[in-house]
Amino acid sequence: MAALSISLAFSVDSLKPTQSTKFGFSSSSHRYPLLYSCKSHRSNLRFAFPPSSVSTATETGEENSKSTGNYAFLEESFRTGRFLSNDELEKLKTLEGFAYFQELESGSMWVRVMRHEEMDSTVHLLAESFGESMLLPSGYQSVLRFLIKQYLIERREVLPHAVTLVGFFRKKVDEFSDDGEEEAVMAGTVEVCLEKRGANASPPSPTPPKESPYICNMTVKEDLRRRGIGWHLLKASEELISQISPSKDVYLHCRMVDEAPFNMYKKAGYEVVKTDTVLVLLMLQRRKHLMRKKLLPLCTNPIVEMVGSDNELTSSANV
Secondary structure (H helix, E strand, C coil), X not given: CCCCCCCCCCCCCCCCCCCCCCCCCCCCCCCCCCCCCCCCCCCXXXXXXXXXXXXXXXXXXXXXXXXXXXXXXXXXXXXXXXXXXXXXXXXXXXXXXXXXXXEECCEEEEEEECCHHHHHHHHHHHHHHXXXXXXXXXXXXXXXXXXXXXHHHHHHCCCCCEEEEEEEEEECCCCCCCCCCCCCEEEEEEEEECCHHHCCCCCCCCCCCCCCCEEEEEEECHHHCCCCHHHHHXXXXXXXHHHHCCCCEEEXXXXXXXXXXXXXXXXXXXXXXXXXXXXXXXXXXXXXXXXXXXXXXXHHCCCCCXXXXXXXXXXXXXX
């Protein structure tokens, strides 16, 4: 069974059909996504227009370049409907060019930022893993997918302060086979909160510092586990944090019952800083460790042996 660290805050009795389900979103203005705000930046600001207002700009490309600072990353799915500082635009540019590649024994994989058209596939992947972790009946899947999609839409509003990464896997073709190259498939996903403005409003307990990077919602497709994909989702997250975040103290959660993920994180350099008390059991939640790792500068990160089990790389569920 896959374990999943997901920051969607369900009600205590979320498994009962008569109870409502709650989600905690981190965007403070999620009910009004097109509210324009320049509270903290009074100079050197640029504006990313919502998609509905740039039809004429996209015809020539010239006006669009002016409004987005020539960043293609803002042209379609990453329009935030708010003022962006130069620093935010630079971070978006970094996200646009971010790519992590790795050759595995069974194929190859790469990790990059989730695109708008990949949201439904990401939702499906998360819903399957989260439902499996919570032992939810299959009838809950449609509701779960709807709520997770709303959550991902909310999280995209805080770009570039938090981001969802997706990993793709292409199976290695036998050199003696007549078959063509295998098609790449979405193999996993992970969410990375890079700083305080991207912190989730309702993180699992023990609560990590909001100003520090936080890795959560990591999962790997069930039939692609034990190939090292989860390990490299973790490594890609750390690499992105090293490039963007000023803080190098990275946090994540791991359930106490998940021995394999715990050993995996220990091997990757994470240490337990705090553990839930037994009182969380009264709220029908699993006890969790809060773990931390201090990243080295990107250019001097040591090479860590790849572990092939993706079950060791997934984090714990908030249940």
